[in-house]
Amino acid sequence: MNGSLAQLSPEQLLALLKSRRVCRSFTADPVSDEQLRLMTEAARWATSAGNRHVHKFLIVRDPEVIHRVRAVSPGMLTAPPALIAILTDLDKAERESLQMEHDHANWMDVGTAAMNMMNMAHALGLGSCPVTSFSRSGAAVMLGLPPHLTPEWLLIVGHPAPVPPPRRLSVNAPKPVTARDLTWWEQPGRHDP
Amino acid sequence: MPATDRSSPQMVLTEDQAFDLLAFLFSAAEISLVEPTYYGTFRLVDAASRLMGFMLEHDPERSREFLHRFKEEVDTKKVWMMWDREAYYDFLRAAPAIVAAELKRLDEEAALESEATTP
Numbered sequence: 001m002n003g004s005l006a007q008l009s010p011e012q013l014l015a016l017l018k019s020r021r022v023c024r025s026f027t028a029d030p031v032s033d034e035q036l037r038l039m040t041e042a043a044r045w046a047t048s049a050g051n052r053h054v055h056k057f058l059i060v061r062d063p064e065v066i067h068r069v070r071a072v073s074p075g076m077l078t079a080p081p082a083l084i085a086i087l088t089d090l091d092k093a094e095r096e097s098l099q100m101e102h103d104h105a106n107w108m109d110v111g112t113a114a115m116n117m118m119n120m121a122h123a124l125g126l127g128s129c130p131v132t133s134f135s136r137s138g139a140a141v142m143l144g145l146p147p148h149l150t151p152e153w154l155l156i157v158g159h160p161a162p163v164p165p166p167r168r169l170s171v172n173a174p175k176p177v178t179a180r181d182l183t184w185w186e187q188p189g190r191h192d193p
Numbered sequence: 194m195p196a197t198d199r200s201s202p203q204m205v206l207t208e209d210q211a212f213d214l215l216a217f218l219f220s221a222a223e224i225s226l227v228e229p230t231y232y233g234t235f236r237l238v239d240a241a242s243r244l245m246g247f248m249l250e251h252d253p254e255r256s257r258e259f260l261h262r263f264k265e266e267v268d269t270k271k272v273w274m275m276w277d278r279e280a281y282y283d284f285l286r287a288a289p290a291i292v293a294a295e296l297k298r299l300d301e302e303a304a305l306e307s308e309a310t311t312p
Contacts, residue, residue, distance in 0.1 A: 135220035
């Protein structure tokens with residue numbers, strides 16, 4: 001472990017990960033070039049199956065383009081100051097002989113890049129929200145993409161607006177999931193070592 | 194009373210607003226092919242919220258207060274779908290009556306106005 005990593009304890013890292021929340025409400029403050037560069041730098045260092053790097057990260061801050069993308073993105077509940085689209089470069093995928101219809105690693109690479117970006121946004125004091133509910137064909141048009149680039153995932157990002165009112169939970173609402181709920185040791189169903 | 198008879202102020206969407214809504218609805222229809230079925234209700238409610246937002250931009254005199262209040266309620270409660278589905282379903286069951294009551298109020302108000310202006 002090098003010196004800079006030694007400064008971040010496992011507890012600090014876990015605290016960062018646990019304190020990140022999806023943010024669906026932003027102020028009008030702009031997101032800087034440097035903040036967006038750091039987010040895509042974080043995405044670049046995500047795992048990439050076979051070191052193939054078939055994805056591109058398209059940063060958009062033009063309010064008119066964001067407005068249009070939102071029109072075809074039902075999952076984008078608010079218009080953010082910035083968005084980052086993760087695109088698959090189909091030309092690169094073809095050069096890498098990927099079988100896109102069957103290759104789940106492609107999706108995993110989108111997810112790991114996305115997660116790195118969201119954690120970096122959080123570390124920068126920004127809020128972010130992943131958007132998977134959008135029309136791929138509609139977004140491609142709104143983003144002005146050539147045919148070999150296909151949008152896989154959108155991240156909206158900005159400075160978080162003041163905290164919304166506390167959510168109501170009904171009596172029968174499910175309890176928050178714990179790591180133990182999701183973890184088995186040695187065999188399915190065994191939650192403890 | 195037929196809807197066409199009611200003296201309702203003309204309040205139309207701009208072309209841009211209408212296309213926004215069209216793009217949203219067609220996109221929601223497409224992604225409904227792959228999303229969990231109950232998300233479809235959320236998309237409809239969200240479309241209704243967007244429509245109310247556009248209506249508010251025209252500052253409608255008779256329904257302004259209702260639209261402002263109800264849109265705020267819708268935007269608060271629609272996201273319960275993600276963490277408290279039963280509470281969200283309760284809201285879905287209650288919402289039509291809220292809109293119906295407002296529609297009825299507008300009808301009654303229009304009828305009173307009509308009576309007052311009839312010689």
